[in-house]
Amino acid sequence: MNTPLASLLFTIFITVFVAWTSRRESGFFAKLYKWVPSILLLYLLPAVAVNVGMVTPGASVRLLAMDTALPLCLIILTAIVNIPELLKISRPGLLAFFAGTAGIVMGGPIALAIVGIFLPEVLANQGPDSVWKGLICITGGWINGTPGQLSMKEVYGASEEIFLTALAADILLQNAWLIFLLYSVRFQNNINKVFLGKTSVDTNLVDDEELETEEKQPLQYPGLRPWLLIAGTMVLVLVLSPLIAHAFSAITGDDPSENWSFLGKKSLWLVLLSTTFGLALSLTGLFQHHLRFWTGLGNLLLFFVIASIGLQLDLQEVNFQLSFLVIGVIWLLFHLVLLLAAVRLFRAPWHFAAIGSQANIGGPASASVVASAFHPSLVS
Secondary structure (H helix, E strand, C coil): CCCHHHHHHHHHHHHHHHHHHCCCCCCHHHHHHHHCCHHHHHHHHHHHHHHCCCCCCCHHHHHHHHHHHHHHHHHHHHHCCCHHHHCCCCHHHHHHHHHHHHHHHHHHHHHHHHHHHHCHHHHCCCHHHCHHHHHHHHHHHHHHHHHHHHHHHHHHCCCHHHHHHHHHHHHHHHHHHHHHHHHHHHHHHHHHHHHHCCCCCCCCCCCCCHHHHHHCCCCCCCCHHHHHHHHHHHHHHHHHHHHHHHHHHHHHCCCCCCCCHHHHCHHHHHHHHHHHHHHHHHCCCHHHCCHHHHHHHHHHHHHHHHHHHHCCCCHHHCCCCHHHHHHHHHHHHHHHHHHHHHHHHCCCCHHHHHHHHHHHHCCHHHHHHHHHHHCHHHCC
8 A cells, every 4th residue: 555545545544434433422432532532543543554564654645635625624614613602702701711812822932931941952943843833733722723733733844743742742731631620610619719709600601502403413414505605715725825925935035044934834824814714704604504514524624634644654753752741731830820810800700711721722622511510501
């Protein structure tokens, strides 16, 4: 199996296999995915296959994934965002969420600078293997899930090895943080009493049960109009991205050390235009009518992109860096400080801060888990 076609077929097989098994609610695979995240399995299975000689890395597969599948995935997953529902979040909850986001964005550089005092090598410029490029992947993953993680990898050119290190650290940090937030249910009254002066708080929120209702019904397929909108958007993205990148390259030059050279990368504009146009499509409301279908398709494309990245990984070059965990712990502590400051300044109950924190770090799905742990009515 040493042909590009074989590599493509193998990647598709792994994608479908993991997507199908990750939906099992009982049996071996249900138990497996409790301990091994599907994203990690998607990444490692192709990597193992390449490193034992079953398939070749396949540059054409990567090109297809990054230049076509990733933009399409971003368009779909942003088009299904229900912006009006997001605006129903209470003001203190929204402010707590943004405080958490600020903690994620600012905490990384601060944590890196602190660790750099004791370990100067983490600040060294090592090209694609630079620590900061791995941290940016973690930031992208926390703020925008796996699509953000992959987008940052492509935009900033992180190597496959540093990306795997970042992915492993991300999984450990995310799970540890989720455990902390779930356990915080036990002492939320103490936090609210210290920062708000009261323990009784309102937990009523607008509950959106659209996706849950769809899951109980037969899968319905969208009509022609949404497909035409997506096709037109994809054409715009694929045409405009190289044109804009070329225009900026003419201004900044090809020197990668130039501060603004990233503006000349096509991958940057693929990501920016895909998400921008996707959000514009979300305003039409067309993609909320078949939420289950679009979510499934977007996730399947996302799985394909992850598997294609694993296909490029040389496991012999992987060297997990403990410094990532140290930086991550300091990072999360800074995030926690800003969350508590938001609770105090904006009079936001701790459950808002906890849900907003997990939405920042683990995404909407795990945020719902945290919400349900505090009160069922908070799940939306």
